[in-house]
Every structure is written in C-alpha cells, then in structure tokens.
Amino acid sequence: xxxxxxxxxxxxxxxxxxxxxAEKYGAMCRTIARRILWDERDSEECVNDTWLQTxxxxxxxxxxxxxxxxxxxxxxxxxxxxxxxRAQKRDSALVETFxxxxxxxxxxxxxxxDEVTFRDFLNRFxxxxxxxxxxxxxxxxxxxxxxxxxARECGVGEEKVKSALFRTRNKLRQAMExxxxxx
Amino acid sequence: MSERIYAxxxxxxxxxxxxxxxxxxxxxxxxxxxxxxxxxxxAACLCVVLGLLLWQGRTPAPPESGVTAADLAGYGYTxxxxxxxxxxxxxxxxxxxxxxxxxxxxxxxGHAVTLRAWRTVxxxxxxxxxxxxxxxxxxxxxxxxxxxxxxxxxxxxWYADETQWSVRSDTTPADLLxxxxxxxxxxxxxxxxxxxxxxxxxxxxxxxxxxxxxETSFTxxxxxxxxxxxxxYDTSPDFADISGVEGDFDHQAQAEVGWCPARLSWNDxxxxxxxxxxxxxxxxxxxxxxxxxxxxxxxDLANQLFLPAQDEL
Numbered sequence: 186x187x188x189x190x191x192x193x194x195x196x197x198x199x200x201x202x203x204x205x206x207a208e209k210y211g212a213m214c215r216t217i218a219r220r221i222l223w224d225e226r227d228s229e230e231c232v233n234d235t236w237l238q239t240x241x242x243x244x245x246x247x248x249x250x251x252x253x254x255x256x257x258x259x260x261x262x263x264x265x266x267x268x269x270x271r272a273q274k275r276d277s278a279l280v281e282t283f284x285x286x287x288x289x290x291x292x293x294x295x296x297x298x299d300e301v302t303f304r305d306f307l308n309r310f311x312x313x314x315x316x317x318x319x320x321x322x323x324x325x326x327x328x329x330x331x332x333x334x335x336a337r338e339c340g341v342g343e344e345k346v347k348s349a350l351f352r353t354r355n356k357l358r359q360a361m362e363x364x365x366x367x368x
Numbered sequence: 369m370s371e372r373i374y375a376x377x378x379x380x381x382x383x384x385x386x387x388x389x390x391x392x393x394x395x396x397x398x399x400x401x402x403x404x405x406x407x408x409x410x411a412a413c414l415c416v417v418l419g420l421l422l423w424q425g426r427t428p429a430p431p432e433s434g435v436t437a438a439d440l441a442g443y444g445y446t447x448x449x450x451x452x453x454x455x456x457x458x459x460x461x462x463x464x465x466x467x468x469x470x471x472x473x474x475x476x477x478g479h480a481v482t483l484r485a486w487r488t489v490x491x492x493x494x495x496x497x498x499x500x501x502x503x504x505x506x507x508x509x510x511x512x513x514x515x516x517x518x519x520x521x522x523x524x525x526w527y528a529d530e531t532q533w534s535v536r537s538d539t540t541p542a543d544l545l546x547x548x549x550x551x552x553x554x555x556x557x558x559x560x561x562x563x564x565x566x567x568x569x570x571x572x573x574x575x576x577x578x579x580x581x582x583e584t585s586f587t588x589x590x591x592x593x594x595x596x597x598x599x600x601y602d603t604s605p606d607f608a609d610i611s612g613v614e615g616d617f618d619h620q621a622q623a624e625v626g627w628c629p630a631r632l633s634w635n636d637x638x639x640x641x642x643x644x645x646x647x648x649x650x651x652x653x654x655x656x657x658x659x660x661x662x663x664x665x666x667x668d669l670a671n672q673l674f675l676p677a678q679d680e681l
Contacts, residue, residue: 186519189540197502197574213393244576245612245656253390260389264381283377290376304383311388323392327384368379 188251195243203236210252214259220278220329221263231266235259260328279329286326289354293367306366314353321346322353435459445470445485448554450547452476469494476547479539483551491527494534498523502541506573506580507599508559513548515573517541524548528557542572561595561673562586579652581610588669595673596654605629607645611654615639621663625653625670634661642666646676 186205194202214235218228235258248254267277298306311319320339324330325346332350336343361367435458440447444467449456453474461469461484469486484494500516500523507513513526522544525534535551537544549571552559559582560571566586573582579598586593598610609631617633617640624630625644634640640661643654655670 187540189542190519193541193574194502196572196576197504198576199502201501245614248390250390250394253393256393257386257389264378279381280374280377283380284373286380287373287376300379300383303379307380307383308385308388311384316391319388320392323384323388327381327389328392368376 191251192243192247195240196247203240206239206251206255207232207236210255213252214255217256217259217328218263221260222266223277227266228263231259231262234262238262256328277329279327282326282329286354286357289358291358291362291367298366298368303366303368306360306364310357310360314356318349318353321349325350440470443467443470444487447472447483447485448551449474449483450476450550450554452550453481463488463494476550477543479537479543481535481537481539481544481547484534484536486532487530488532489530492532493525494532495523495536504573504575504580506582508573508582508597511552511557511559513573515541515545541574542570545571545573560584560586561597561675563588563669563672566593576610576612577608579608579610591660592658593669594654594656596652598652600650600652603647603650607643608652609641609643609654610652611641611643611656613639613641613656619663623663623667625667626674626676628653628674630667630670632663632666634663634666636662640666642670644670644674649676 186209191202191205191209194205211232214232215228218231219225222228222231235255238258239255242254242258246254267280311322314322317339321335324335324338325332330338332343332346336346339346437447437458439460440458443460447458447470449472453472453476456472456474459471459473461471463469463486465488467487469484472483474481474483482495486492486494498516498521499518501518503514503516505512505514511526511528513524516523516525517540521536521538522541523534523536524544525532527533533551535544535548537547549559549569560569561584562569563586566588568585568587570585571583572585573580575581576598579600581596581598584595586595594611596610596612600608602608607629618635619633621632622629623632623642625642626646628644628646630642630644632640632642637659638661639656639658641654641656643652645652653670653674655666655673657666
C-alpha cells in the first residue's frame, strides 16, 4: 500500500492503518531499535510504542516521508530506553559506532558549549553538507548502520560511503575548532 | 566506553533536528539515480522498437471508440473535464433507458480517471460492482457526495440536476477528490472553500470522531491554512473541535464568526485555530493556521470564509 493511502487511513481513524503501517515499516523499525538496544523485548516494545505515537501524531501531522517519520520515532524511543540497557554493561551497535566519530572530535578545552549552542551548531553544520553526504553521515552515526548497509541501500559503492564519512568527520572537527564549539 | 564519552554520545544523539533524521531514511538519491538510468535505458529501447514499427508502417493503433465530444453533445452531454486533462477518450455506453451513459477517460495529475454521466430521473450506480473497504457520504457546496475506496481504487459519485455523475480512478481518495474539485469548478459549482487568491488548494473528505469532515487546505500569502466543515446533530454549547490541531496555546478567547459562537486559541505570530458552530443547520467549522496567527487575522479570515449553509438552500 502506498504511504499516502496509509496516511489517509490514519486521517479516517481506521484501525487497519496500524496493520498496514506495521506490514510496511515493521522490519525497518525493529532493525533500528535493535541497533540501539540489545534486549529483544525492549526493541519490540519500542516498535509497538512507535505505532501508538504515530496514531497520536497523524492527524494533524501529514508526514512527507512516512518511513522516515516512523523510523525517527523508533530511534528516539529506543534512545530513551538506552540508559536501562547500559546498566547491563553492554554497549549497543549505535554506541560502538559512535566511537568511530568520537575519535576524530577535538578534545574539549576549558570552555564547553551548552546543549542549546551545540544543537544549533550541529544542525547548521549538517544543513551545509550535501544531501547525499548528510544521509550517509546520519545513517552511520545516528542510526548505527554499517557501511555495507548504507552502500547497498543507497545503490553506491562502499568506498564512496567510507570516503564521504571520512570527509564529513574531518569537516565536523574543523568546524568545531573554527567556531570554538567543544563538547 | 567511559561516562564522559557516553555523555557526549547522548548529546550528539539528541541534538539533530527531526526533519534531518527523517530525511536520512527517505529514498536516497543514489538509488533514484539507478532507477533513472534504468528508465532511460528502457525509454531508449522503446524508441528503437517504435522506430522499427514506424519504419515497417505498423504504427500501433490506440484503442479508440470513434466517439467524439460532438457525439456526446448530441445526447445533451457536455462532460466537465479538468483543465489539465490529456489523452481524452470519449465513449457512449448502453444503459437500461434510451439515453446512453456518457464516458470520458483521461489523464490528470499523473493518474488515469474515468468520468461517467447518465441523465436519469433518480440516482443510479453507473460503474460495475466493486468490493469497497471504506465508504463515506457527506454534503458540501449543497451537493451530497459519496466516496468509496479500497486499496487500489477510489470512486466519487453525486446526483444533481437529474444527472448521475461518477468518477473512478486507481488512485488515492485524496488525489481523486482534487480531480472532483476541478470537475466541480468546470460545472460552475463549489467544493473547495479557498479564497480566490489562494494557491496550492486541495480538497479532502474523511471521518473524524464519527463526523464526516470536508477539508480545504490552501496557502495564502505564504501561510498554510486548513478549513474544515462537518455536519453534526449535537447541539450542546460545548461543541466539538474538528480542527485536528492539539497542544497548548498562549492565548484563548471567545468570539463570534458571523452570528456563531467561536473559540480561538493561538500563539502570537505562531500557530492558531478558530472553531465555531452554526446551530441552525448543525454545522461545525474550523480554521487553523501553522504560522502568523493573531486574534484579528484568525477572525478576519474565518468571517471571509464562512458561507452560512442557510444561503445555500
């Protein structure tokens, strides 16, 4: 079923909207949750909560990209549960992937940027990148996808993805140093 | 991972705007390019095949009935096609009476549409039976319409001036309703309620809390508005809010739109809504805006848009 048809079902408050949504995006959302959480039951609960949040959000919202909309909700829900998982002393795929980005960031100096300043800086930086590079960067470090997955889903070679990630990491480091934004 | 790095991780993870996170999961450019390349190759192959056919004098003939708009006019039909209709094929279909059913098949907005009309003294079903999963009936612009749909097909029908009209397409109800809105404009009737200078106008209809809602969305001076109308039998003073817009607002006020009691909620220069209720026909209204709201601007546009149902009788 097309996204627009599923959204129409939500607008009509038809129960089968959830069925069609889960059929189309259930696997994707489960994968996103599993990259952030180890616990299978937690991942499943995140996905179920995603359907509930989507039901409450549409209407009034009419997302332009339904897959991105529910994927983002799952990711945010899973992150909220991450602290509990960490108590079990196991790092998830997403946390481990972040290590790769973290290694290229400048060390914090005496002055550390506050949350609002950093958020503003990071989004301005991301919006300056090309859509393609931004997509690779966010998929890798914010969704925890492997380089192979990104290359396959985006229809490009792995070397291109690696090269784009390398350049974007370096640009981020440079931008942080130029603007004096240390975290 | 140390606690310091983990804190940094959480800071990064929670710092990115939602629209960027959603965009990253959308269909990537690279894949679209692959599809484009495949389409280009397919188009090139098609050109070669068509060239060969033309060279051999075997041009493929389009399916034609030989019926023209003039033939339809001979039976008193002038089919109201949207301005952007293309690849139009007319036909006359047999009916149980002496007057045939007029048909036009055409393309509009990227989908194929079939429009049928039949001059008859009472409402009739003029398409073949179909298994519908969703249906709704509502009145708008003084006309009662019915929308039927399933996962593949949508159909809108109405009866007016002793003619049964029906439009069917393999598209979404929302897309088909935009086409029906265009057809209504050609007929000189009004379905959408957008102001004359509005842009990006869309008409939709759906159930909201068991109410059949007719919705017009449009852009005016760069600001997006949504105007909704729904009939109701509930005449209680605490009337329902059909705007679909929820959340906390800085300001709330009571006012009147026309002679109707109205409730306003808004943030100065931000989103806002006004809902009102015309008790005589039992009609709920709402107007919502996503930016630039003020009490005066909401009431001003609501009063401009409010066309009392009594005037339609």
